[in-house]
Amino acid sequence: xxDNAVQAFCDRKFGMFIHWGLYALxxxxxxxxxMDCIGEWFQSYFRMPNEEYAKFASKFNPVNFNADEWIxxxxxxxxxxxxxxxxxxxxxxxxxxxxxxxxxxxxxxxGRDPLRELAEACRKYNVxxxxxxxxxxxxxxxxxxxxxxxxxxxxxxxxxxxxxDFPDRSKKDFSRYFxxxxxxxxxxxxxxxxxxxxxxxxxxxxxxxEFSRALRDLVKKLQPDCMINARIGNGCNDFQGLGDNxxxxxxxxxxxxxxxxxxxxxxxxxxxxxxKPAAKVIEQLVSLTEKNANYLLNVGPNALxxxxxxxxxxxxxxxxxxxxxxxxxFATRPTPFPQELDFAYCTRKGNQLNFFLRKTPSxxxxxxxxxxxxxxxxxxxQNGETVTLKLPNLSGRTLPLISLEFDGEPRxxxxxxxxxxxxxxxxxxxxxxxxxxxxxxxxxEVDEAAIVHEVTNHAKIDRDGTLCDWNxxxxxxxxxxxxxxxxxxxxxxxxxTRWKKQPWSGDRSLTxxxxxxxxxxxxxxxxTNFPSxxxxxxxxxxxxxxxxxxxxxKLVLQSPEIRSEDAGKINLNSIQISRI
Ligand code: GLC
Numbered sequence: 127x128x129d130n131a132v133q134a135f136c137d138r139k140f141g142m143f144i145h146w147g148l149y150a151l152x153x154x155x156x157x158x159x160x161m162d163c164i165g166e167w168f169q170s171y172f173r174m175p176n177e178e179y180a181k182f183a184s185k186f187n188p189v190n191f192n193a194d195e196w197i198x199x200x201x202x203x204x205x206x207x208x209x210x211x212x213x214x215x216x217x218x219x220x221x222x223x224x225x226x227x228x229x230x231x232x233x234x235x236x237g238r239d240p241l242r243e244l245a246e247a248c249r250k251y252n253v254x255x256x257x258x259x260x261x262x263x264x265x266x267x268x269x270x271x272x273x274x275x276x277x278x279x280x281x282x283x284x285x286x287x288x289x290x291d292f293p294d295r296s297k298k299d300f301s302r303y304f305x306x307x308x309x310x311x312x313x314x315x316x317x318x319x320x321x322x323x324x325x326x327x328x329x330x331x332x333x334x335x336e337f338s339r340a341l342r343d344l345v346k347k348l349q350p351d352c353m354i355n356a357r358i359g360n361g362c363n364d365f366q367g368l369g370d371n372x373x374x375x376x377x378x379x380x381x382x383x384x385x386x387x388x389x390x391x392x393x394x395x396x397x398x399x400x401x402k403p404a405a406k407v408i409e410q411l412v413s414l415t416e417k418n419a420n421y422l423l424n425v426g427p428n429a430l431x432x433x434x435x436x437x438x439x440x441x442x443x444x445x446x447x448x449x450x451x452x453x454x455x456f457a458t459r460p461t462p463f464p465q466e467l468d469f470a471y472c473t474r475k476g477n478q479l480n481f482f483l484r485k486t487p488s489x490x491x492x493x494x495x496x497x498x499x500x501x502x503x504x505x506x507x508q509n510g511e512t513v514t515l516k517l518p519n520l521s522g523r524t525l526p527l528i529s530l531e532f533d534g535e536p537r538x539x540x541x542x543x544x545x546x547x548x549x550x551x552x553x554x555x556x557x558x559x560x561x562x563x564x565x566x567x568x569x570x571e572v573d574e575a576a577i578v579h580e581v582t583n584h585a586k587i588d589r590d591g592t593l594c595d596w597n598x599x600x601x602x603x604x605x606x607x608x609x610x611x612x613x614x615x616x617x618x619x620x621x622x623t624r625w626k627k628q629p630w631s632g633d634r635s636l637t638x639x640x641x642x643x644x645x646x647x648x649x650x651x652x653x654t655n656f657p658s659x660x661x662x663x664x665x666x667x668x669x670x671x672x673x674x675x676x677x678x679x680k681l682v683l684q685s686p687e688i689r690s691e692d693a694g695k696i697n698l699n700s701i702q703i704s705r706i
Contacts, residue, residue: 127364131351135323135365136381137457138206138254139415143385143424144196145258145392146240147214148182151429154395163281165426166393169216169265170280173290176266179216183233191236191431193243197251199433203444204452207254209326209422210244212315214258214393217266221319225310228266245319256324257315261308261341261358262333268292269303273331286331304337309344316348325352330359338362355383368590372661373410374417375591375699376554377460382589383420386410388437394426401436404443405524409471411444411455412482412525416471418460451527454480462538465555468548468702471525477532482525483517490515491546493610494539501531511539512610543608544615547705551681553593553698556603592622593698596685603683607703612675614706619650620699622663636668637684638701645671663699671703 149168154161161171169179200208213219219229221241231239241257248255264270265288272287272295280286292298316322325345330338338360345352356363368374368384388407389398411421425437433441448455458473458480469490470481492513499508505516513530520526530536542555588594593603619636638645646669673679681703685696 127346127353128351131353132364132381134351135353135420136418138323139420139456139458140204140411141207141209141256141324141383141420141422142200142205143258143392143422144208144210144244145214145394145424145426147211147216147220147393148179148186148218149214149216150394150427151182151186153428154391154393154397160397161395163284164393165391165395165398166211166214166216167280167284168393170284170286170288173285176288176291180228180233183218183228183230184235186230186234186429187236188427188429188431189236191238191240191243191427193240193247194250196425196427196433197244197247197253199438199441199445201251201253203441204448204455205253205423206456207256207323208244208248209256209258209324210241211258212241213260213264213311215260215263215265215329217260217264217270219311221315223311223314225307225314226266241315241319249320254323255319255321256326257319257322258326258328259308259312259315260329261304261312261327261337262331263287263329264303264307265291267303267307268297269299269301269306271300271303271329271331271333272298277331286329300334300337304340308337308341312341312344313348316345316352322349322352324355325358326355327358330357333359335360335362353381366589368419372590373413374419375466376417376552378418381420382418383422384410384414385422385424387424388426388440392424392426394428394434399436401440404440404447407440408444408447408524409484412471412473413466415455415458416461416466416473416482447524451482454482454527454529462536463545464538464540465542465545465552466550466700467545468550468704469546474536477535479530479532479536481528481530483520483528484525486517486520486523486526487546488517488519490517493543493545494541496537496539498533499530500533503528503530506530541608542605543610544703544705549607549703551605551607551701551703552591553587553603553700554591556605556683559602559604560600591699593696596696596698599685601685605681605701606678607681608678609673609676612673615671615673615703616667616706617646617669617671618665618667618702618704620663620665620702621650622661622697622699638668638671639682639684640671640673641679645669665702668701670706 145166149166152168154165156172163171212221217228219226222231222239223229231237245255262271263286270288274295338358339362341358342362345354353364356367365381365383371386372384388402389400391398414421425433427433454473458475461472462474463472469485470483473480493511495511495513499506499513507514586594617638650666651664
């Protein structure tokens with residue numbers, strides 16, 4: 127993988143995922159019942175035999191499909207690449223393949239190859255083409271991947287493999303499917319459609335390393351710069367991936383992408399009306415951008431080949447917002463601040479810092495600024511390491527942009543300090559000290575507090591930067607903080623549910639110490655899990671911190687006492703400190 131390909135991946139920032147297949151036809155409805163899961167899992171949800179599911183093909187005639195229109199809408203909104211479902215878990219191929227007749231060209235009245243038309247439109251609008259390919263699961267094939275039920279069921283109810291048509295797992299020969307379908311089809315995809323920027327594999331589950339490796343070798347032989355996602359399995363990827371709809375809480379040092387939905391499904395569903403407002407989608411894009419991550423935003427076109435009206439509306443609102451801000455998003459570098467700012471997302475291009483304002487007070491104060499600001503979009507003053515910005519009335523606008531130009535590459539003090547009075551402390555910026563019951567990496571108990579950054583048998587930091595599964599009260603998180611001035615600061619804890627997991631159900635009290643004095647022991651508010659099956663946050667006030675004078679100190683957070691066996695575990699997103 128060349129450095130250029132990795133950099134090009136990072137520079138793209140914004141992609142459009144397209145989930146389109148036969149499942150768009152029923153749109154989640156069957157015999158008077160509506161699915162309560164993601165729409166592209168229709169066949170597994172209703173355990174529909176292949177013979178019956180295949181009948182959708184004879185009705186699939188998306189006469190309004192217009193690749194040019196899809197890609198133009200995407201490009202207008204700033205999209206730099208697409209990832210199209212060439213074969214989802216149902217095994218039906220949405221491109222012209224010689225390997226299986228179970229494809230859109232052979233089996234549908236439509237008879238066209240949408241991938242070819244999309245590839246052409248992508249070239250026209252200077253958008254890169256990527257392909258989603260379900261390399262493990264394939265419900266159409268007797269030998270398709272079937273991890274059984276040991277790994278649970280998807281969304282709690284759906285089989286991963288096709289155990290309704292092919293119940294006898296002992297007869298399944300994954301290798302026959304893999305070398306008979308996956309390898310030749312990925313060869314077609316990477317040979318017949320020009321340059322492919324990403325191969326997007328899915329649901330690796332327990333796929334054996336030899337298969338992930340064989341697939342990787344093939345990709346690297348055919349198109350060395352095609353970036354492979356982490357769901358290929360077994361570490362054969364070129365970039366990392368977040369979970370569906372998962373965001374980051376701190377900067378990523380590795381190339382990473384977050385796939386996100388517009389409502390709660392990937393494939394079209396008639397009955398999912400839970401659309402995200404455009405402002406939220408925009409915020410997610412910018413929040414990921416500043417943390418060095420790409421956003422792969424999904425659309426689920428209907429069976430006529432149309433984007434839903436809500437999709438169109440959201441995309442045109444993004445396009446409107448994006449106008450004039452492209453330069454502050456694409457090919458930018460991540461925020462130089464050591465923490466997320468509560469009042470802005472920040473990106474850098476050359477000597478310029480771009481602030482997308484989450485709050486619009488009349489004045490903003492930045493601290494720890496080590497070089498000179500030479501120009502700004504707004505009135506500013508610089509005194510020592512402090513820059514004060516006077517803002518015009520920007521209220522009511524979605525993440526308005528202001529830029530500051532420096533006399534060189536902007537240098538920011540890499541200490542944790544409040545910016546404009548507020549500091550967000552993430553788990554990744556803490557020193558994690560494991561307490562008495564800690565085990566070292568060999569599993570031997572150690573008596574004294576052992577400092578480990580890679581947490582062992584205690585709490586762990588998830589790939590999004592959340593502290594998860596913390597249930598050992600002798601562990602602590604420590605942050606070294608510099609306060610530019612004394613004062614009273616309100617403390618709050620931001621916790622969140624994790625995808626498909628129950629919210630934290632245990633004892634909800636946290637203890638925070640400031641320079642060895644206990645400042646608060648407070649109950650946290652419960653998170654809510656529904657209606658969204660993804661991640662929900664809750665901010666709980668936990669007390670007031672009195673800082674007598676400017677200077678450094680140490681804030682120590684202790685996990686709650688776990689009193690009962692079945693208590694849930696804390697998922698801590700961050701601790702917020704705000705000047706009162
Ligand atoms: C999950 C689903 C799959 C979907 C994907 C998108 O893995 O199983 O249907 O395509 O998420 O990220």
